[in-house]
Amino acid sequence: MKVVVTKDYTEMCKLASRIFAAEITLKPDCVLGLATGSTPVGMYKELVQMYNEHRVDFSHVKTVNLDEYAGLSGDNDQSYRYFMNHNLFDHINIDKANTNVPNGTAADLQAECERYEQVVAGMGGVDIQLLGIGNNGHIAFNEPCEEFPEKTHVVDLTQNTIEANARFFSSMDEVPKKALTMGIGTIMKAKKIVLLANGPKKAQTIYDTVYGPITPKVPASILRLHPDVTIFVDEEAGALLKK
Numbered sequence: 001m002k003v004v005v006t007k008d009y010t011e012m013c014k015l016a017s018r019i020f021a022a023e024i025t026l027k028p029d030c031v032l033g034l035a036t037g038s039t040p041v042g043m044y045k046e047l048v049q050m051y052n053e054h055r056v057d058f059s060h061v062k063t064v065n066l067d068e069y070a071g072l073s074g075d076n077d078q079s080y081r082y083f084m085n086h087n088l089f090d091h092i093n094i095d096k097a098n099t100n101v102p103n104g105t106a107a108d109l110q111a112e113c114e115r116y117e118q119v120v121a122g123m124g125g126v127d128i129q130l131l132g133i134g135n136n137g138h139i140a141f142n143e144p145c146e147e148f149p150e151k152t153h154v155v156d157l158t159q160n161t162i163e164a165n166a167r168f169f170s171s172m173d174e175v176p177k178k179a180l181t182m183g184i185g186t187i188m189k190a191k192k193i194v195l196l197a198n199g200p201k202k203a204q205t206i207y208d209t210v211y212g213p214i215t216p217k218v219p220a221s222i223l224r225l226h227p228d229v230t231i232f233v234d235e236e237a238g239a240l241l242k243k
């Protein structure tokens with residue numbers, strides 16, 4: 001695991017966007033694993049800017065997102081499909097048919113998880129996976145638990161995550177309580193992983209991820225067993241690493 005401490009959020013986003021752009025240049029039809037949340041917004045802006053400057057071409061790129069809230073359709077402005085369209089896909093030359101987000105309104109959520117797992121496998125796996133991290137160490141919506149979940153599954157969000165995500169909704173009651181998420185096994189199969197974290201609220205979980213025991217109680221800690229992981233943190237999220 002490589003850890004890069006950047007001066008600030010802007011530098012973190014610039015460095016991470018260059019890694020994704022390089023992947024696309026080397027393999028124009030690569031499969032990008034993408035994340036939502038506040039953390040990757042700056043990186044997506046950088047990629048849009050690089051596209052506008054003709055420095056990256058998304059026409060053959062395929063994407064799979066990590067997760068989606070159960071019960072929210074893609075036109076709901078809190079859904080992760082909406083987020084991806086709004087922050088990235090609507091601004092680049094990607095074919096939306098090549099972009100995948102779990103369907104949060106599927107009648108049978110379990111069947112949707114199985115379908116999604118097949119979608120990822122059918123694309124030949126993820127070439128480079130972007131991750132954020134929850135304050136509690138979750139990656140995608142794999143919450144702290146007793147065993148690492150392997151495949152795409154339906155998850156009950158923890159109170160900690162519901163409270164953290166309430167900032168995007170008009171009230172806590174509106175935050176969905178369930179989500180569909182890639183499993184830890186699905187994520188660990190990606191050829192490369194880039195995790196981004198910024199701000200003081202992430203400092204303890206970044207410390208636990210890098211130095212603590214490898215345990216499903218800190219889901220991100222398993223990344224230490226992956227052969228190609230780079231963690232980018234700004235100085236605040238990396239503050240405890242220096243002690």
Ligand code: F6R
Pocket residue numbers: 034035036037038039040066067131132133134135138139140141
């Ligand atoms: C989002 C996701 C989540 C977020 C995490 C951090 O697709 O999978 O694991 O990466 O909750 O969210 P932010 O970036 O909002 O702090």
